Amino acid sequence: MLTKIDNIYLLGTSHVSxxxxxxxxxxxxxxxxxxxxxxxDYQRLKGLLSKLKQKPKLRTLLKEFGAFGTMFAxxxxxxxxxxxxxxxxxxxxxxxxxxxxxxxxxxxTALIDQHVKVTMRKxxxxxxxxxxxxxxxxxxxxxxxxxxxxxxxxxxxxxxxNEKLLExxxxxxxxxxxxxxxxxxxxxxxxxxxxxKLKEHHSGPILAVVGAGHIEGMKQxxxxxxxxxxxxxxxxxxxxxxxxxxx
Numbered sequence: 695m696l697t698k699i700d701n702i703y704l705l706g707t708s709h710v711s712x713x714x715x716x717x718x719x720x721x722x723x724x725x726x727x728x729x730x731x732x733x734x735d736y737q738r739l740k741g742l743l744s745k746l747k748q749k750p751k752l753r754t755l756l757k758e759f760g761a762f763g764t765m766f767a768x769x770x771x772x773x774x775x776x777x778x779x780x781x782x783x784x785x786x787x788x789x790x791x792x793x794x795x796x797x798x799x800x801x802x803t804a805l806i807d808q809h810v811k812v813t814m815r816k817x818x819x820x821x822x823x824x825x826x827x828x829x830x831x832x833x834x835x836x837x838x839x840x841x842x843x844x845x846x847x848x849x850x851x852x853x854x855x856n857e858k859l860l861e862x863x864x865x866x867x868x869x870x871x872x873x874x875x876x877x878x879x880x881x882x883x884x885x886x887x888x889x890x891k892l893k894e895h896h897s898g899p900i901l902a903v904v905g906a907g908h909i910e911g912m913k914q915x916x917x918x919x920x921x922x923x924x925x926x927x928x929x930x931x932x933x934x935x936x937x938x939x940x941x
Contacts, residue, residue: 706906
């Protein structure tokens with residue numbers, strides 16, 4: 695489902711969903727956007743398009759991501775790959791589809807996400823005690839019946855409902871605020887700024903394809919910033935208006 699903020703349209707997707715891939719095509723066909731923003735950086739796009747799926751060397755990851763960032767990246771990547779294999783799709787199929795389908799229709803694309811190296815480095819820079827306590831807290835809470843029920847959804851059905859996503863994100867934000875800030879909040883701000891830059895050069899539709907978990911936060915930031923800009927523009931017009939009196 696598309697979320698519209700002025701001329702920016704946010705499309706929330708799942709990185710392991712065929713349904714999301716089809717939704718991207720439909721959105722591009724119906725909107726005919728001037729540009730498509732994609733939740734990727736150059737390194738991740740290069741990895742998705744490469745026919746040779748070579749695993750990066752551990753030494754390289756440690757150098758670029760740091761120890762904890764490397765551990766997190768390997769764990770998250772492994773989980774996503776297992777889910778994708780179970781569903782018979784390629785991990786990252788949504789972002790790859792957004793890029794290839796846009797290029798096929800000669801629509802410019804923009805990579806709007808923060809470089810993965812920056813995100814993983816931020817994980818590694820967390821204090822060791824905070825990393826351990828947060829990870830342990832999440833592990834223990836994952837056994838709680840109320841949390842298991844809230845975080846349970848059928849990945850085969852594609853993107854969870856907005857209500858389910860907000861529930862899951864609220865748990866992560868409450869139980870692991872530092873993780874949430876680095877993985878979600880800071881990237882929401884980064885991608886919003888990139889979209890606002892695109893808005894300065896495009897008056898027509900701008901489609902942004904991002905993970906469904908980013909939609910609500912990005913929507914709030916976009917609405918706040920666009921409203922602020924409109925207020926400043928109105929104030930500016932009032933300040934510089936004048937009347938010429940003819941005698």
